[in-house]
Amino acid sequence: MAIKLHGKNFIGADRSANSASTLRGRDPRSGEELEPHFYEADASEIDRAVEHGQEAFREMRRRSPEERAELLDLMAEEIEAVGDEIVDRTMQETGFPQGRVQGEMGRTTNQLRMFAEVVREGSWVDARIDRPQPNRRPIPKPDIRRMLISMGPVAVFGASNFPLAFSVGGGDTASAIAAGSPVVVKAHPAHPGTSELVGEALARAVQAAGIHPGTFSMVHGANPQVSLALVRHPGIKAVGFTGSLKAGRAIFDAGSNRPEPIPVYAEMGSVNPVFILPRALRQRREELVDGLMASVTLGGGQFCTNPGVVVGLGNGDLKAFVRSLGERASATALCTMLHEGIRSGYEEGLNELEATGDVRFVARGSSSNGSTATPGTTAVLTASARAFLAKKRLQEEVFGPSTLVVSCTDSAEIERVAYSVDGNLTATIHGTQEDLEEFADLVHLLENKVGRLIFNGFPTGVEVCASMHHGGPYPATTDLRSTSVGTAAILRFARPICFQDFPQTALPAELRDRNERGIWRLVDDQLTKDDI
């Protein structure tokens, strides 16, 4: 039996519905609107959510890391406890198949538990201690100790394409709470019911942990003014966002142009170019077709790391590769896109590429006779490197299951393409050892353009671990220093605080002589877990 949804905003422990303006979820397969109505937050609700967050922040600094870790573990448990209800509603609101949603649910709870472990282990605070030298000449050296602490309350924007893993209880929320930041989530209007179910699970976890209820709030809104009001609130100290370039830039601008500017971590568009070098193409052509098609169509092509551009040397091998790719695309079933906005954006993007007169459609359409209200058809396009280098539009993301094969006349042109691409989350190189030697500059060129370089693989499928970097130069993100996936994501919401000549009792546990938390610390420039 489905849980009855209330449609209200979460203002700490309160459930609030001030506004007459509402929004509803929609089943993208049927096109039908779903119950209930969700109330858009008004200005006073946003104010209260942030104010509760500020109170919770002050309380959070007095809590131990263990208490934050327990909260994160409880959040994972409470989400699992709702389990099937969340999966069902997510499927309804996104059109994603069950396996995908279940997989994403597992990733979401794993992320929460991973950050619990990061907080428990504790070395993420990058503690540094320089011991005093009272007899130093000409002036004594003081006792200096420094660690990372939370910046304050964080606004998190749920992403439509990861309704669990990058939404209400996703990576941004998990890493912010791990850092010690209360969170105010702006729920994505394409999955408000999923958001409420996860939101209630998180709120129960906060209550069970006995933590200040302002640690988690959530507001609804389809109107951009809700988002902007949240970002502009002086009590918000950082923002996590995943979505389109247009929305991400607007939020970045709002954050930067505040009287007090704040860090805005917006993860946005990316074409994730795949460079297929000549020997690899000759040796593994059909395997590359298989791998690329699987990556292009994964999740309806709605992954941030979807490979939207393929670059190769325009020889017979590439022609045969494109032909195979086109055949495979034409034989691919229609997919259901996340919502009408994404569907129409995808079609418009393809039309704009067509209108340039520089691309040829090898495949656009589908042999499938399935039916859905938001159909996405797999498209394969080609263009010359000359056109690609000349027209900016060809380099811009078309969000959906399409890929543009760029054909180069020689090796130098492949490098020119690498040099010209915008910032991206990823770039991929397929090559043999000999290819890599011939194109030795390619790695250096591409590492300035992307956050992650993949060799002989595909960009979709982002491993969640300490060494993952899911970020990249603009327009992939607004902050190339940051990752939104993996343990380093916690660093986005932290900043250093330094104590000079403080008595032991007034220092945080992490910085006292006795290393009671057993963390790695840089003491007089040496990493150690020893006491002082």
Add this chain to the structure above:
Amino acid sequence: MAIKLHGKNFIGADRSANSASTLRGRDPRSGEELEPHFYEADASEIDRAVEHGQEAFREMRRRSPEERAELLDLMAEEIEAVGDEIVDRTMQETGFPQGRVQGEMGRTTNQLRMFAEVVREGSWVDARIDRPQPNRRPIPKPDIRRMLISMGPVAVFGASNFPLAFSVGGGDTASAIAAGSPVVVKAHPAHPGTSELVGEALARAVQAAGIHPGTFSMVHGANPQVSLALVRHPGIKAVGFTGSLKAGRAIFDAGSNRPEPIPVYAEMGSVNPVFILPRALRQRREELVDGLMASVTLGGGQFCTNPGVVVGLGNGDLKAFVRSLGERASATALCTMLHEGIRSGYEEGLNELEATGDVRFVARGSSSNGSTATPGTTAVLTASARAFLAKKRLQEEVFGPSTLVVSCTDSAEIERVAYSVDGNLTATIHGTQEDLEEFADLVHLLENKVGRLIFNGFPTGVEVCASMHHGGPYPATTDLRSTSVGTAAILRFARPICFQDFPQTALPAELRDRNERGIWRLVDDQLTKDDI
């Protein structure tokens, strides 16, 4: 014999003087203009400087860390080789006494050598490796490795108040080059001759190291358009700045509003509040007067960490303290301020405070009959906490040798003041153990407001070490994650790059199985120096 200055812009190895627009240094003591004329950079010179920087950046990635370390050491050596000439010109252009300039020279070369050691040691790159699990179900785990690399060319703005340590060859330049970033310096127009002498030393180091000459460029300009053009150049990837709130904010806005936004690390205004708790004041009143006056007047009050606000409980002890402070200020000699702009800004700031009607001048003036063209007089002011809390102007920095004593009616008001202050570089608490227990919340309140908390000391005198944090919430800086002093300053110009399934030969040395650089690496979540 003084070195003959050419007044030209440094465009890599070229010395360029395109523009008819020039500026000159001035001796602040005599008010006289100094030879020669310095040519403001025009648009084409800025373009060329950045383009050389881009070329140098591509070359730098192919250089070993050892080569960067040698370059930094050579820079220190070449500055020392010019030694006295630099000291003389700095004294002329700033009015600083010889001891101060010599001390700052030592700090500057120490910083360059410190960053050489950071680069040699190498662990700053935060290398992280997760080993593959080819048999993992449902999908194999790839091989992921990540480290920090340079963002690209950096624009550095010299600070007027540290003509050596935070100017051409100062901390920003040293940390940027250590990270692998070529630098384009915008020389401060108040010390153009000092800038040229240091610039030539750095250029000789670049040449001696056999590094691309675009690694160091320097442009002159008093017109804000020169600064903005540099920040807006698409080849510039980050900015380091120390100066006023107005200029810093303009540069931050220019960096954030670019088509591709970039990190801008502007270190700006700060009042560095000093909280003197009742028992400490009773026990150490005259010692506190001594320490505070020394800190307020250090370097003509022109330190970023100058204590501009003192907060205490308005009892008889505080009255006696203020009286003593006033007597000491009145007996303090006139100082020479750095330039006429700073002198007039200081006087205007004091006049604005007077105009609020809420402050009383305990001392303003000097018994000294010394003479200088840019006199600064030590000022002591008082105001009630009520006025301080009500009028924003009282909280804003007055750059110069003045301090405002804020008198609170009770302990709660002391905490309200702490809660209300803007972001600052530092806050200081003077107290006994008993004071600290009574004001237990003060540390928590202040740690959200500042970068560094000092106990029973004074904020001036910033130790250069790994644990130093010289930064803080806005308006102290535009990026509270960053420090401009200490080894962590290198992180401002670095960002992660991640390699997935790359062959050993194509990986950077820091990420290969064999840990040939002997650095700390996080391998499968464990810190180790072992090979894999």
